[in-house]
Amino acid sequence: MHPVRSQSPHGLSTTKPGSLLKHLIPVRTFTEWDEERPGFLEIDLVAHCGNTIEGQYLNTLPCTDLSTGWTEVTGVLHRSQEAVSEAIQRMRQRLPFPLLGIDSDNGGEFTLASGASAGVNDLLYRYCLNEKITFTRSRPYHKNDQAHVEHTCPGGRCQGKNWSVVRHMVGYDRWETEQKLALLECIYDDLRLYINFFQPSFKLIAKERIGNKTLKRYDAAKTPYQRILDRSDVSLQTKAQLMNLYLPLNPAELRRQIDQKIAKLWKISR
Numbered sequence: 001m002h003p004v005r006s007q008s009p010h011g012l013s014t015t016k017p018g019s020l021l022k023h024l025i026p027v028r029t030f031t032e033w034d035e036e037r038p039g040f041l042e043i044d045l046v047a048h049c050g051n052t053i054e055g056q057y058l059n060t061l062p063c064t065d066l067s068t069g070w071t072e073v074t075g076v077l078h079r080s081q082e083a084v085s086e087a088i089q090r091m092r093q094r095l096p097f098p099l100l101g102i103d104s105d106n107g108g109e110f111t112l113a114s115g116a117s118a119g120v121n122d123l124l125y126r127y128c129l130n131e132k133i134t135f136t137r138s139r140p141y142h143k144n145d146q147a148h149v150e151h152t153c154p155g156g157r158c159q160g161k162n163w164s165v166v167r168h169m170v171g172y173d174r175w176e177t178e179q180k181l182a183l184l185e186c187i188y189d190d191l192r193l194y195i196n197f198f199q200p201s202f203k204l205i206a207k208e209r210i211g212n213k214t215l216k217r218y219d220a221a222k223t224p225y226q227r228i229l230d231r232s233d234v235s236l237q238t239k240a241q242l243m244n245l246y247l248p249l250n251p252a253e254l255r256r257q258i259d260q261k262i263a264k265l266w267k268i269s270r
Contacts (some may be wrong), residue, residue: 050174
């Protein structure tokens with residue numbers, strides 16, 4: 001039995017595109033963007049603000065690798081560039097391959113505001129510059145530019161990781177405290193194992209336009225873990241480490257632990 005979750009049909013959008021220094025966040029730098037190579041991730045921020053965006057509230061940073069589907073979710077205390085930059089650095093340490101590029105939306109927590117002074121406002125940009133990580137951004141109001149994390153088809157189908165990993169699991173309530181952040185992170189410790197090792201998905205391999213219809217072809221469903229094992233550009237050492245992590249896992253027990261922790265989060269929230 002899954003814990004009872006919020007019935008709110010939609011989360012509030014807190015992305016506020018501003019006047020950007022677009023030349024400071026160039027498209028395609030350091031490493032040519034290659035969606036077939038592990039290490040290029042779409043990232044977004046999911047707000048746990050309930051029915052109002054006033055004040056401070058917790059957030060979740062979902063990051064999805066375009067090649068393998070490997071997904072990391074990280075709790076963020078405040079919606080600030082400093083907090084998001086720190087969360088991306090933590091996420092990077094957990095990846096089973098080098099981080100080569102990130103693609104974000106135009107929210108102020110990711111991008112530079114016009115006239116911003118040096119300091120916290122450009123932490124993420126400077127971090128990517130120093131670490132030689134390609135930093136790109138989607139077009140304002142074009143959610144399908146980030147189809148893996150926030151895509152929604154007409155009718156509400158085909159939703160990305162924002163829904164399937166975050167909203168579907170923990171809902172739409174408002175959370176603010178460090179206690180709840182710690183519990184959210186504890187949930188995500190189990191959830192990342194559950195989705196990466198036991199949740200297969202299809203990957204689009206080709207699409208063809210015929211008249212007014214688009215025909216799409218997908219490969220066989222695989223978990224992110226299986227896709228990594230199939231890669232010749234991922235080291236044998238990394239594969240062995242993942243295999244050692246995978247072998248003792250029990251998906252049913254993982255799911256029970258996740259649901260128990262979510263129920264606890266909801267209990268202290270209400």
